[in-house]
Amino acid sequence: MREKYLPTIGLEIHIELKTRSKMFCSCKNDSQEKEPNINICPVCLGHPGTLPVINKEAVRKVIKTGIALNCKIAPWSFFERKNYFYPDLPKGYQISQYQKPLCENGFLIIFGKKIRIRRIHLEEDTARSIHLKEENASLVDFNRAGVPLMELVTEPDITSPKEAEDFAKELKLILRYLEVSEADMEKGQMRVEANISLGKGKKLGKKVEIKNLNSFKAVRKALEYEIERQKKILKKGGEIVQETRGWDDKKEITFSQRWIEEAKDYRYFPEPDLPPLKISRFQ
DSSP: OOOOEEEEEEEEEEEEOOOSBOSSSSSBOOTTOSSTTOSOOTTTTTOTTOOOOOOHHHHHHHHHHHHHTTOEEOSEEOOEEEEOOOTTOTTSEEEEOSSSOSEEEEEEEETTEEEEEEEEEEEEOOOEEEEETTTTEEEEEGGGTTOEEEEEEEOSOBOSHHHHHHHHHHHHHHHHHTTSOOOOGGGTSEEEEEEEEEEETTOOOOOEEEEEEOSHHHHHHHHHHHHHHHHHHHHTTOOOOOEEEEEETTTTEEEEEEEOOOGGGGTOEEOTTSOOEEOOOOO
């Protein structure tokens, strides 16, 4: 009897936090502003010599989420620079957390099954790139740059596309109940990335990451497609390429984007302009 290919799935979910101001400056937090480049200042534009200041309300909301999701809250934490170049990242790095996230080792129970949560950390969102095909040009709107962004990473405990969809739906309900975020996926306030590999028995396959899934249906459909795509390759004796793939909502297919980066590629180091955080109590 042939062994079945078993999917192993983990989710990375980015959530824009509901705060009055941005993560490291006093600009209005409104990523839905229609007029481009209105809610901006030298800090969120990444001008040399500017100094960030931590948004206390954003920190509180991450901790609040961590408590609701049964996480261990860090007694102390700090921010780091995640270095990479992209047109919508004005500083050339993102202020994020890697070594000491605010929340770790939590879980969420979905229909009787415990899905472990590896970490929840806090960072800043990027600007938004707008691609004009007819003019063959790209523009950048910095209204979203610096918006407080919470990232939740699960353990690879999910074993089906439906389970991944159910986890995302339940998380959205919790975020709204806590008034942490509106978590509207159509508006980009909650964005899901799915890591999936197919293996036989206990042997895991190579990981493929599907980026920027902006609806519950897209989460399920993209994973269903990717499972079938990988199965066909493996049955023919081929090898899965470890890569990042996008999702085409109209064609309902994934497509290759780039190789998967590892933590070492980002050259994390402590953010020198921000003090460490000491979490003595939740208040």
